[in-house]
Amino acid sequence: MTAVAPGAADSGAGTDAGTSEDLLTETYQAHYRSLLRLAALLLDDLSTCEDVVQEAFIRVHAARRRVREPEKTLAYLRQTVVNLSRSTLRRRILGLRLLPKPMPDMASAEEGAYDALERDQLKTALRGLQRRQREVLVLRYFVDMTEAQVAETLGISLGSVKAYGSRGLAALRTQMEAGHG
Amino acid sequence: MGDGAGTAHGGGLTPDPTPDRAPDVASDLLPDLTVDLTADLTPDLTADLTADLTADLTADLTADLTADLTADLTADELAVRVLMHRAVAGIQPVPGGLPRIRTAVPRRRAARRGALTGALALVAAVAVALPALHTADHLGLSGGPGSPHSDGPATGVPAGTTADGSGPFGASPRPGPVPGTAGQPSGTTSSSPSPGASSTRADGGTAAPAAATSSGDGPVVPLCTRGDLGQGSAQAGPADAAGRIYGWFAVTNVSGHACRLGGPGAVSVTGVSGTDRSRIRVTDHTAGDPATGLPLADTDPPLLAPQAGYRVPFAWIPDPVCPTTGQGGATAAPTGATGPGQVSLTTQAPAASGAPASGASAAPSSNAQASASPSTGPTTAPTPTGSPTPNPTVSNPPSATIAHTPAPGSPSAAAVLLPGACAGTVYRGGLQTVDGPASQPSGTPSPG
Numbered sequence: 145m146t147a148v149a150p151g152a153a154d155s156g157a158g159t160d161a162g163t164s165e166d167l168l169t170e171t172y173q174a175h176y177r178s179l180l181r182l183a184a185l186l187l188d189d190l191s192t193c194e195d196v197v198q199e200a201f202i203r204v205h206a207a208r209r210r211v212r213e214p215e216k217t218l219a220y221l222r223q224t225v226v227n228l229s230r231s232t233l234r235r236r237i238l239g240l241r242l243l244p245k246p247m248p249d250m251a252s253a254e255e256g257a258y259d260a261l262e263r264d265q266l267k268t269a270l271r272g273l274q275r276r277q278r279e280v281l282v283l284r285y286f287v288d289m290t291e292a293q294v295a296e297t298l299g300i301s302l303g304s305v306k307a308y309g310s311r312g313l314a315a316l317r318t319q320m321e322a323g324h325g
Numbered sequence: 326m327g328d329g330a331g332t333a334h335g336g337g338l339t340p341d342p343t344p345d346r347a348p349d350v351a352s353d354l355l356p357d358l359t360v361d362l363t364a365d366l367t368p369d370l371t372a373d374l375t376a377d378l379t380a381d382l383t384a385d386l387t388a389d390l391t392a393d394l395t396a397d398l399t400a401d402e403l404a405v406r407v408l409m410h411r412a413v414a415g416i417q418p419v420p421g422g423l424p425r426i427r428t429a430v431p432r433r434r435a436a437r438r439g440a441l442t443g444a445l446a447l448v449a450a451v452a453v454a455l456p457a458l459h460t461a462d463h464l465g466l467s468g469g470p471g472s473p474h475s476d477g478p479a480t481g482v483p484a485g486t487t488a489d490g491s492g493p494f495g496a497s498p499r500p501g502p503v504p505g506t507a508g509q510p511s512g513t514t515s516s517s518p519s520p521g522a523s524s525t526r527a528d529g530g531t532a533a534p535a536a537a538t539s540s541g542d543g544p545v546v547p548l549c550t551r552g553d554l555g556q557g558s559a560q561a562g563p564a565d566a567a568g569r570i571y572g573w574f575a576v577t578n579v580s581g582h583a584c585r586l587g588g589p590g591a592v593s594v595t596g597v598s599g600t601d602r603s604r605i606r607v608t609d610h611t612a613g614d615p616a617t618g619l620p621l622a623d624t625d626p627p628l629l630a631p632q633a634g635y636r637v638p639f640a641w642i643p644d645p646v647c648p649t650t651g652q653g654g655a656t657a658a659p660t661g662a663t664g665p666g667q668v669s670l671t672t673q674a675p676a677a678s679g680a681p682a683s684g685a686s687a688a689p690s691s692n693a694q695a696s697a698s699p700s701t702g703p704t705t706a707p708t709p710t711g712s713p714t715p716n717p718t719v720s721n722p723p724s725a726t727i728a729h730t731p732a733p734g735s736p737s738a739a740a741v742l743l744p745g746a747c748a749g750t751v752y753r754g755g756l757q758t759v760d761g762p763a764s765q766p767s768g769t770p771s772p773g
Contacts, residue, residue: 168430172423181413194419201426206433266412285398285406286413313401 167214168205175218176201178287179225185270185282186229196232200224222287223297226279233275269319277312280305546585546628554731555579556634557738561641564745570641571618574729575759576738577634585628588732592639592753595740599723604644604748607727610755616640619754627758636757637729643749647723723747 176197183193204210204220211217270278276298283294284305295305398406554576561572574592578584594605610619619640627635728740743751 168427169423172426176418176422177416180418181410181416184413184416185409190416193416194422198422198426198429202429202433205426205430206437208434266408281405282409285402286409288406313405316405317401 167211168201171205171211171217171221172201175221179221182222182282182286183225183229185267185286186226186278187232188267188271192232193229196225196228199228219297222283226283226297230275230279265320269316272319273312273315274308276300276304277308277315280308281312281316284309546583548587549578549580549584549629549731549733551731551733551735553578553580553582553584553629554733554738557729557731559729559739559741561741561743564641568641568643568745568749569616569618570743570746571638572641572741573636573638573757574739574741575634575636576729576731578629578631581631583628583630586635586732586756589753589756590637590729590731590738592637592727592729592751593737594725594751595728595737596726597724597746598726600647600725600747602725604647605725605727605746606750608750608752610640610752614752615642615750616752616754619752620757621755627756629758634759636759638754638757639727640752640754641743641746641749642752643745643747647747725751727751 179197179200180193183196184190187193187196200221203224204217210220270281273281279298280294283289283297284291289297291302291305291309294309295302298305300308556575556577556579558575559572560575561570564570576590592607594602594607597605608614610616610621612621619638629635722745725743725746726740727743728737730737
């Protein structure tokens with residue numbers, strides 16, 4: 145569960161990536177899980193999440209220039225995941241399913257019913273938000289970006305980030321209340 | 326506001342990270358947040374969250390996040406943060422992800438390179454094709470209206486081979502217009518694109534039907550289209566004792582402008598009577614063949630001024646014996662037999678003549694003077710068409726009709742009957758310009 149904390153992933157990327165000769169393995173181990181979870185908050189289909197994150201890895205690593213800047217690799221990866229998730233939501237097809245994949249084991253045995261309920265509530269609530277609100281909230285609170293980083297990643301202004309964030313929080317609360325009551 | 330923080334995070338959501346910030350949090354958001362979180366989430370979540378989140382998250386969060394990140398977050402922001410992490414905490418990557426990416430990355434790189442290469446190739450192709458199209462269009466337009474020869478592979482296509490036209494491209498037909506030499510359509514014709522022709526020309530200096538490129542840097546003269554050429558006529562002299570018949574075809578540039586003849590044209594058998602067509606061969610005159618009276622083959626297709634024309638001399642050399650019972654006009658003269666190599670050449674002239682069969686714009690009236698009208702040739706005795714040759718013939722004399730097709734293509738300009746032709750060879754001599762200020766007289770050395 146320690147990999148849940150994105151801070152650990154960040155620190156791992158900052159120190160190691162780019163120096164190792166197997167950059168791909170390193171960035172994969174450092175970021176894949178957190179990026180997958182980021183995609184899981186933006187999308188609902190876990191198989192699509194895998195597709196999106198893998199495609200992000202492929203794109204970023206196929207462009208060697210991006211990987212040569214290890215401090216930006218994670219930013220590129222995140223941005224690509226967000227953009228791919230957005231376009232995936234738009235089109236609902238990714239078209240680059242390389243292989244048939246098994247579903248990730250999302251429900252482990254020890255997870256209680258409360259967890260599942262809460263998780264589904266949050267995901268349902270997130271799904272009820274506007275796309276921009278959802279993206280801002282996820283980047284802001286799951287990825288722990290600052291508002292400026294969110295603005296840069298999403299390509300919107302800082303004021304928009306603040307507005308989307310506050311409205312998104314309010315909407316999320318409403319959704320959670322509605323979902324719970 | 327320690328108690329405020331206590332209620333806000335009463336469930337133990339974020340017990341550790343927020344003690345300092347609790348006052349403003351509480352003042353801003355806690356009134357409803359407290360209600361929300363406490364009322365909604367606490368009963369469900371706090372048991373679990375307290376259990377494992379505190380253990381996992383708070384360790385990390387407290388370590389490196391509390392200081393900068395979460396310090397600015399409000400309580401419900403923190404709650405959302407925890408909820409988000411919680412919601413996806415169970416998601417684990419599928420095992421095959423890394424190998425899949427590892428195999429896909431080189432392919433993607435190759436695809437990117439391929440796309441780049443493809444784009445470059447496309448640019449190169451366009452860069453080449455545009456001048457080529459421009460050249461072809463230019464020549465086709467300047468060749469005259471219609472320009473039916475623009476697609477003809479054998480005749481009239483100006484293969485702008487060498488820039489100065491000095492290269493000895495005797496019989497190498499270039500497949501198409503080469504971009505960059507549009508201004509100098511050195512008329513390399515491919516009318517008889519036989520590699521053997523070039524060799525014979527190298528040997529004897531004669532009889533290469535495929536013209537060399539123009540040696541002049543003169544003004545751009547368009548190629549003659551079929552419509553430019555008219556007034557075709559033909560003349561066949563009387564057969565001599567050996568049955569040889571000499572004659573010529575004549576074609577005139579009937580257009581108002583000068584044009585360059587794309588090639589010597591073709592002489593072909595168009596009809597036979599009383600004999601087998603396969604026995605009538607057509608070939609180009611080369612040094613050493615029996616048609617000694619012919620001028621040697623031209624080295625350069627002439628430039629035809631308006632009303633100028635050219636002649637294509639030919640000779641009919643009969644075989645010593647006519648294979649059939651029907652006797653030929655003259656069977657006696659044992660002239661040199663035609664070699665098999667010349668026989669192989671005979672197939673090329675008709676092939677060249679038939680190439681651009683698509684609509685030539687020439688008036689077909691030039692065919693009207695088909696059969697040996699005796700009006701033009703004062704030097705030779707008239708040989709009426711149907712009348713028997715000077716040689717005594719039987720009641721059904723064999724004969725053959727040969728026709729000349731100018732370089733641009735069909736229709737044929739003139740035809741002539743060869744009376745008494747049973748089996749033999751028609752030799753085509755070099756072109757001779759007549760009647761006009763042809764600026765490019767064909768260099769025809771006297772036959773040796």
